[in-house]
Amino acid sequence: xxxxxxxxxxxxxxxxxxxxxxxxxxxxxxxxxxxxxxxxxxxxxxxxxxxxxxxxxxxxxxxxxxxxxxxxxxxxxxxxxxxxxxxxxxxxxxxxxxxxxxxxxxxxxxxxxxxxxxx
Amino acid sequence: xxxxxxxxxxxxxxxxxxxxxxxxxxxxxxxxxxxxxxxxxxxxxxxxxxxxxxxxxxxxxxxxxxxxxxxxxxxxxxxxxxxxxxxxxxxxxxxxxxxxxxxxxxxxx
Numbered sequence: 001x002x003x004x005x006x007x008x009x010x011x012x013x014x015x016x017x018x019x020x021x022x023x024x025x026x027x028x029x030x031x032x033x034x035x036x037x038x039x040x041x042x043x044x045x046x047x048x049x050x051x052x053x054x055x056x057x058x059x060x061x062x063x064x065x066x067x068x069x070x071x072x073x074x075x076x077x078x079x080x081x082x083x084x085x086x087x088x089x090x091x092x093x094x095x096x097x098x099x100x101x102x103x104x105x106x107x108x109x110x111x112x113x114x115x116x117x118x119x
Numbered sequence: 120x121x122x123x124x125x126x127x128x129x130x131x132x133x134x135x136x137x138x139x140x141x142x143x144x145x146x147x148x149x150x151x152x153x154x155x156x157x158x159x160x161x162x163x164x165x166x167x168x169x170x171x172x173x174x175x176x177x178x179x180x181x182x183x184x185x186x187x188x189x190x191x192x193x194x195x196x197x198x199x200x201x202x203x204x205x206x207x208x209x210x211x212x213x214x215x216x217x218x219x220x221x222x223x224x225x226x227x228x
Contacts, residue, residue: 046219106208
């Protein structure tokens with residue numbers, strides 16, 4: 001059974017950075033793209049960006065350009081999301097998600113990582 | 120950028136009802152659309168992809184239709200476990216970009 005297991009919650013201060021990991025178990029890591037999606041408290045889903053391990057490429061949503069870095073490590077079947085220059089508005093649950101082969105819908109999701117930004 | 124607009128934002132219904140949620144795209148997105156169900160404190164769950172394909176393991180009371188700019192999610196004979204928030208998502212397999220609708224909360228009447 002394919003699973004995505006994310007790192008644990010982290011409290012961060014404004015201006016700092018956070019790096020969240022997402023490890024895949026089962027399946028073939030390089031056969032899929034992996035996205036990061038966040039959800040602020042009581043709000044909807046916001047797509048942040050994607051890494052495509054097979055091509056070694058990444059794409060970011062416009063609003064995160066310059067402070068978001070998504071990477072993938074094939075040797076450990078893990079993807080990482082690093083967001084810098086955090087503000088209170090970055091308080092959210094961060095999810096990783098795998099794209100279904102043959103389409104780009106997200107068939108497998110991580111459990112989510114809560115990142116409160118607080119002074 | 121393509122915008123996705125869901126309606127209604129909130130929907131009240133009873134067990135056994137049939138409901139429909141609509142998602143409109145600001146321009147044609149062919150059938151590059153998925154629907155997700157999310158319960159409080161949980162990750163979203165894929166229900167429908169490519170506008171009308173049922174994800175494996177999802178009950179057949181869930182159905183999706185539409186193309187280009189207008190899409191619907193229909194849930195027939197609502198069950199207690201169906202009360203949740205539903206999101207549509209546009210994806211582009213060429214640009215790898217994604218956009219979510221703002222969500223529809225389905226609550227018990």
